[in-house]
Amino acid sequence: EEWNVSVWGKRRAFTEHVEKLAELVSEKTGGEFTMNVSYGGLSKNTENLDGISIGAFEMAQFCAGYHEDKNPTITVLELPFLGVRNLEEEVAVSHMIYEHPAVQEDLARWNAKLLMTSPMPQYNLVGTGDPRETVESFDGMRVRATGGLGEAFKAVGGVPTSVPSNEAYNAMEANVVDTVAFAQHAHLSFRTIDQADWWTANLNPGTVNCPIVVNIDAYEGLSDEHREALDSSVDESIAYYLDNYQNNVLTQWDQILDEKGVTKVEFSDEELQKFRDATQGIADQWIEEKSAQGIPAQELYDMVKAKLAEMHGM
Amino acid sequence: MAGSSAVLEDGSALSRLDRALYRVEKVFGVISGLAVLMLMVLAVVSVAGRHFFNAPLPGYVDWIQIAMPLIAFLGISYAQRDGGHIRMDIVIGKLKGRALWVGEFITTFATFALIVLLIWGSWAHFGRSFDFGAPNWSRDSTIDIGLPIWPAKLLVPVAFGIMGIRLLLQLWGYVVAIGKGGDKPIGVPLMKSAAELAAEEAEHVSSLDR
Amino acid sequence: MSSIEIGLWVSGGLLVLVVLGMRVAFAAGAAGVVGLIWIFWEKKDYAWDELGWALGVAVKTAGQVPHSKIASQELSLIPVFILIGYMAYYAGLTNALFDAAKKWLGWLPGGMAVSTVFATAGFSAVSGASVATSAVFARIAIPEMLKIGYDKRFAAGVVAAGGTLASLIPPSAILVIYAIIVEQDVGKLLLAGFIPGVFSAVVYGGIIVGLALAMPRLGPPVGGFGWGERIKSLIPAFPIFFVVLIIISFIYNPFGDPLGTPTEGGALGAALIFVMALVKGMKWAELKDALLETAKLATMIFTIIWGVLIYVRFLGFANLPRAFSDWIQGLEQSPMMTLVLILLAYAVLGMFMDAIGMLLLTLPVVYPAVMALNGGDLVSAADSTFGMSGPMCAIWFGILVVKMAEFCLITPPIGLNCFVVAGVRPELSVQDVFRGVTPFFIADALTIAGLVAFPGIVLWLPSLA
Ligand code: NA
Ligand code: NA
Numbered sequence: 007e008e009w010n011v012s013v014w015g016k017r018r019a020f021t022e023h024v025e026k027l028a029e030l031v032s033e034k035t036g037g038e039f040t041m042n043v044s045y046g047g048l049s050k051n052t053e054n055l056d057g058i059s060i061g062a063f064e065m066a067q068f069c070a071g072y073h074e075d076k077n078p079t080i081t082v083l084e085l086p087f088l089g090v091r092n093l094e095e096e097v098a099v100s101h102m103i104y105e106h107p108a109v110q111e112d113l114a115r116w117n118a119k120l121l122m123t124s125p126m127p128q129y130n131l132v133g134t135g136d137p138r139e140t141v142e143s144f145d146g147m148r149v150r151a152t153g154g155l156g157e158a159f160k161a162v163g164g165v166p167t168s169v170p171s172n173e174a175y176n177a178m179e180a181n182v183v184d185t186v187a188f189a190q191h192a193h194l195s196f197r198t199i200d201q202a203d204w205w206t207a208n209l210n211p212g213t214v215n216c217p218i219v220v221n222i223d224a225y226e227g228l229s230d231e232h233r234e235a236l237d238s239s240v241d242e243s244i245a246y247y248l249d250n251y252q253n254n255v256l257t258q259w260d261q262i263l264d265e266k267g268v269t270k271v272e273f274s275d276e277e278l279q280k281f282r283d284a285t286q287g288i289a290d291q292w293i294e295e296k297s298a299q300g301i302p303a304q305e306l307y308d309m310v311k312a313k314l315a316e317m318h319g320m
Numbered sequence: 321m322a323g324s325s326a327v328l329e330d331g332s333a334l335s336r337l338d339r340a341l342y343r344v345e346k347v348f349g350v351i352s353g354l355a356v357l358m359l360m361v362l363a364v365v366s367v368a369g370r371h372f373f374n375a376p377l378p379g380y381v382d383w384i385q386i387a388m389p390l391i392a393f394l395g396i397s398y399a400q401r402d403g404g405h406i407r408m409d410i411v412i413g414k415l416k417g418r419a420l421w422v423g424e425f426i427t428t429f430a431t432f433a434l435i436v437l438l439i440w441g442s443w444a445h446f447g448r449s450f451d452f453g454a455p456n457w458s459r460d461s462t463i464d465i466g467l468p469i470w471p472a473k474l475l476v477p478v479a480f481g482i483m484g485i486r487l488l489l490q491l492w493g494y495v496v497a498i499g500k501g502g503d504k505p506i507g508v509p510l511m512k513s514a515a516e517l518a519a520e521e522a523e524h525v526s527s528l529d530r
Numbered sequence: 531m532s533s534i535e536i537g538l539w540v541s542g543g544l545l546v547l548v549v550l551g552m553r554v555a556f557a558a559g560a561a562g563v564v565g566l567i568w569i570f571w572e573k574k575d576y577a578w579d580e581l582g583w584a585l586g587v588a589v590k591t592a593g594q595v596p597h598s599k600i601a602s603q604e605l606s607l608i609p610v611f612i613l614i615g616y617m618a619y620y621a622g623l624t625n626a627l628f629d630a631a632k633k634w635l636g637w638l639p640g641g642m643a644v645s646t647v648f649a650t651a652g653f654s655a656v657s658g659a660s661v662a663t664s665a666v667f668a669r670i671a672i673p674e675m676l677k678i679g680y681d682k683r684f685a686a687g688v689v690a691a692g693g694t695l696a697s698l699i700p701p702s703a704i705l706v707i708y709a710i711i712v713e714q715d716v717g718k719l720l721l722a723g724f725i726p727g728v729f730s731a732v733v734y735g736g737i738i739v740g741l742a743l744a745m746p747r748l749g750p751p752v753g754g755f756g757w758g759e760r761i762k763s764l765i766p767a768f769p770i771f772f773v774v775l776i777i778i779s780f781i782y783n784p785f786g787d788p789l790g791t792p793t794e795g796g797a798l799g800a801a802l803i804f805v806m807a808l809v810k811g812m813k814w815a816e817l818k819d820a821l822l823e824t825a826k827l828a829t830m831i832f833t834i835i836w837g838v839l840i841y842v843r844f845l846g847f848a849n850l851p852r853a854f855s856d857w858i859q860g861l862e863q864s865p866m867m868t869l870v871l872i873l874l875a876y877a878v879l880g881m882f883m884d885a886i887g888m889l890l891l892t893l894p895v896v897y898p899a900v901m902a903l904n905g906g907d908l909v910s911a912a913d914s915t916f917g918m919s920g921p922m923c924a925i926w927f928g929i930l931v932v933k934m935a936e937f938c939l940i941t942p943p944i945g946l947n948c949f950v951v952a953g954v955r956p957e958l959s960v961q962d963v964f965r966g967v968t969p970f971f972i973a974d975a976l977t978i979a980g981l982v983a984f985p986g987i988v989l990w991l992p993s994l995a
Contacts, residue, residue, distance in 0.1 A: 047846025353821025363797030395829035405553040412551030427552040441593015
């Protein structure tokens, strides 16, 4: 049994759990069940769900925000200011949402079953010029942020500006944008950090959600032994991912901030609350829109908030 | 030879259909060219908006995504009619009369088979992005401003459909040519003699030079 | 049968179809679809009742490719730069450039050919597509050379080779594509192409002078232009410098921050030339003509792109790229030797493949291998194998690969520039053009050797930015 797995880009922290999963599954089945992880050879990243639906490959990674209409339910995890504080929390809320029947039904339209998430840290801003420390200072700020995050900055007077991620560095250099919202590993690989004067350490405006899915027929066609090997490897793969991200990316990130003398901007609770209030409309609108499509939007949103409150011990 | 070739005409049903389809193809070609012009305008608006009005064009990248298929696919049949898609003609160029038309029939038929399969495949691709029950009938949207993608995806099987009709007409033309033999088939791209084409080209270039 | 064997068989089949005269785009697409059916059916051990399933999955997989690969911002540069080419023609810029080059350089042995090379180099500064540059100069330069008795194959070869300069000298669509695949700074890459492009033009010029001295029948010099005439000839060509200034200041502004992204700079340059053509009195009929020509050439290029990409998608499933990578990394020899071998492999692969298709197929595999050879993405110049930092190695390799890809535009059997020249000039067959372009293989080999031996030619300019 060999599965084709479609991911994209280069092997990086973002794909380490897939590599680990392939390794574990092969180990557990004595090399009988292997995975061939292809970086962009099998599909374009925005069309991995199509490939799963066709049956061209058995496993794939994608990000919900690439195509909201393909996966309306999981975009709840991309709403601004949910209050996720770290990768462990991101995993917990994601996997809880993946379990919900409405979400499973949504993805079943693509013949896809959600296996695990690829937790991304919050998309904090890297910026040039004087640090922006208040919500008022976001007024007129040109920010490279896509989808729901772009909406959030728009709500406080920011100007979301479309620039492809690989042009983000140039765009900052050319003052096309003042700030760029990325996860840390992307700030590193697209080198926006090299342009940075400051970084928002605790703004935590939101993130993208990038699940790993499997083709339902392929999953059900597995022998019990192989399916067991796959299912039982998920938690270990995620643990490996978290460990790797913490030790490699985040540690490196802190070092680089120090080396380059980048200012860590800490927002006061009061300012954060102002931002949250200003963007509440986005979540409300999401709930209204998705409810109209027959999705239990309010329930999904409340589940996320409740889970986070529970984890924060509130 | 790469491109230029001519298509002979007469009063037959085949030729009338050929010319009727050619008129449609030409309109599609111009639309495709206008879409290129639009790309340019889009960029200027985007730059000007940012530098002078602090208002960048929202969804600049999304609009490009929608415009590109217009450019890339609408003209495919127009190019096929005139024999514009490139090929090697080392072998086929040596053939004459019936042998040539049989050879052309075979590769054109293989192309027709490919296009029929791709109509199926690209229609399925469109189908996955289209949903009568959804807002804007959309099940796939662009990243920044959420434009529905299905119209752009629909363009592909439509353009391939016209290409399929064009290929059928050419196959018909080759069948007639195989029956009749000779070197004056109707409704298929011909390699004109070098002298004829050189004269035409010279006229074209001098009219451009003013 | 292993999937790699299937990959090799289908690739052989593709070659046969191309040689038989099937249009290249459709031959590649057909090979890709057949290959995909084969791969998926093999997965089901060739059970007859699974053939329908394999056909469906293969066709749907292939059916995604045309739309999904074409609907991208990067590729949007290509039609814009084809249009700029035709517009520059109506704005009188190509003729002005050619005229100026003729007056300044015509006195050299093979002078009209040398002039053509430098006029294409100048035009390259507003054109991002090699093929379009060759198409335009096939129109202007070849008739003039034939009129004064140049060998027609030689004239065609000069234009086909000269056109390749457009992809090194910024703006360049293919450098943008490289930057996107390997996720490197687009601006620095574009900047890095400038000096190698000029260097390449000088080598071409040298080869022409040498040939013309050895075989005067190839083409006579044209002389008798006074200094006044020469200076005057620069005036109509002047706007091109202005456009270059705009494009450059979007890529690298020596007086401060760049004004925008390279993509925007290109489109702005196009718009400026468009306005210039309008001022020169371009009519709707001419505009329509230019738009139709642009559409035809863009469609032709895009059709090849998606056709080849269906084939490339099949190669992805056949895992041929990985096999290639393993083979390269398993070689026991000096890294420089491996690099040279990689470049040679590109030359061979490029004989059969479209440049963009080739880069799309190979770079995801070859690029990390080369970076690893140098010591990794973030290595410092001091610790590296090739004596340059990671980001600089990415730029250097990019220019080398693009030069190789350009080389492939003039090599048989699928040399796009040669096809286009033959298409525009009906008195020339593809075989004529291929024969005429042969001396430039030597020029390109010399250029590439120069860029490998003296990386400073590539890296000096971007190191300033
Ligand atoms: Na250029
Ligand atoms: Na070639």
